[in-house]
Amino acid sequence: MAQGAKIRMAVSTVIFAMRPNKDDVPCLWTPFVPRTREPDLNKWALPGGWLPVDEELETAAARTLAETTGLHPSYVEQLYTFGQVDRSPTARVISVVYWALVRADEVAAAIPGDNVQWFPADHLPELAFDHNDIVEYALERLRTKVEYADIAHSFLGEKFTISQLRSVHEAVLGHKLDAANFRRSVATIPELIDTGEVLTGTPHRPPKLFRYKNLKQAYYDLNH
Template sequence: MSPAQRSTPAHEPATAELAVSTVIFALHTEADAALPSLWLPLVRRTREPFQGQWALPGGWLPVDEELGKAAARTLNETTGLTPKYLEQLYTFGALDRSPGRRVVSVVYWALVQSDEAARTAEGENVRWFPADDLPELAFDHNLIVDYALWRLRTKLEYSRIAHAFLGETFTLAQLREVHEAVLQRPIDPANFRRTLEASKTVIATDEYLAGTPHRPPRLYRFDSTIDPADLGPLGRATPGKAS
């Protein structure tokens, strides 16, 4: 047996490739809809595998770039978005998720306000879709979106993650609308106010929303001492963590 044969055993596995992808949620209100809903941008694949199918924004991870920065860069290159809230979601690495090669994807998720979503570079290969009514996506991206929706709806119950959909100040009705859009069910305004006041996550300001036909509602802000989401001890060191 030659040295070359000894140094390359037949059972040696191929090297896995590493990629990053991002799920971006924004609120969208349709004229005939009872509630606002969550939408996300997808990009059309221009090469095989899955050429022509829609997929999450993403790309390969360079050896000299941090994960969070790579996720933000690929997202901006494909959609033009630069979200303030960008958090690592999960790592997907099933053996059969990419035909003909082993690809492990580190997935991030982002939340953007409606006005920022409106500035997305939409076109033939970039389009917004309702998160709960997606076409068949490339790879395992339908599963990834389902997982992201589950995480968002779970976090909404115990964190101030809704802040990422709103400006610095907001009315309680606007905040309730975020919860209704994410949970996809109406919420009683009085119960919502009581629950919110008991949580002590929002602070009333001395400002009021201008331009309303009736008594202007008070504006609130989130308590800045509370992080948008509990990322645990890794949160202080994770690139892409929301500020």
Template sequence: MANASLAVSTVIFALRSSGRFGEDGGRRGLWLPLVRRIREPYDGMWALPGGPLGADEGLAEAATSTLAKTTGLAPRYLEQLYAFGDPGRSGEGAGSADGAGSGERVVSVVYWALVGDEEARAARVGQNVRWFPADELPALAFDHALIVEYALWRLRNKVEYSRIASAFLGRSFTLAQLREVYEAVLGRALDPANFRRQIEASGALEDTGEVLTGVRHRPPRLYRYNATVDLADQGPLGRLAQK
């Protein structure tokens, strides 16, 4: 039986317009950071941030540590996505997807993270770390293209029934800002009037009683989600980890 090792990788999504974070020009879309590999297999190709699981690390701890080292990010939304462990996913030859030795089968526990503008602006970039539009990715090493595709599918499904959209926003936001998140995630334009009716009918939001300041026209109202659970509610396991 072939040796197996455990690794942790993360898919990070942020809202961004072309150019720098925080720009108001152009429609925003989903972007994610990739890390350029500097060893075989797939030397020089882009891959998701990740690494082998340390002997004394928990899974979420490893995902958080790797993100901090590679991108400088510390997302407030971090959730386990899936485990990928098909034979041969680590490629041929020396090395593996996440640092295991030659011939080892690597099982990667993948997390996904969502970051807002402020978090994304603090991200580390450089020759071997770069942000790409989620719908215009280069060829990725290993099975990371499949992982990103699955993460996108999961995000697009979850935004329809949860308060996950607020992970891209501050604690309060306008309906237009919320609609922008939905449009970026779903990849299509939404009718503003229909969107407002659907969101108001859902009962998920509450009016903060405040308005957005610093705008030329009539200040729009600010809303917030009225849910009391955390964005990434891990249930009993999450409460146990906090003790």
């Protein structure tokens, strides 16, 4: 056996964006593209592709993501490497999976390829290979390992209302939270700062805008 060879290397990317579902509840959405060849022809798969021998892993992930979805997130972070012997029926394929959170306006500004389709992350079709497991893993990581300061910033930008922040928590957790309780609990977070500004363009009493202190540190944590 050629040492370490006979194994094919691929990259894939899990993208999460927050947008309303058909009941107008903000939830997490993820883009997929249909497989154009066997195995798993026509099944939905994560954006990705084979790794060229001379391309960096994260460059390949960002490139294949841009080619399919039109998205150019400011960074993609390595999520996990999936390499089970039987995950593809025709070859040993090891996929280094990246992920990124994107804002709704980034999705709106992207010019996607022909075939991309977004699905709610908690109502996925049967995906190609082990891609359902991969999205599940990413969701679990999002819920348990990533700071909400990072998540809120990625989905909402620098400034947000408490109501928008609650929507982020609800989208990630997958269930509603009590508005008054949420307001009370975030009031105790010392990193959450009143900017002194309010959201414009809303009728009646405009809601206050908040931001997270030490976001540079938060960014660092998400990247390392």
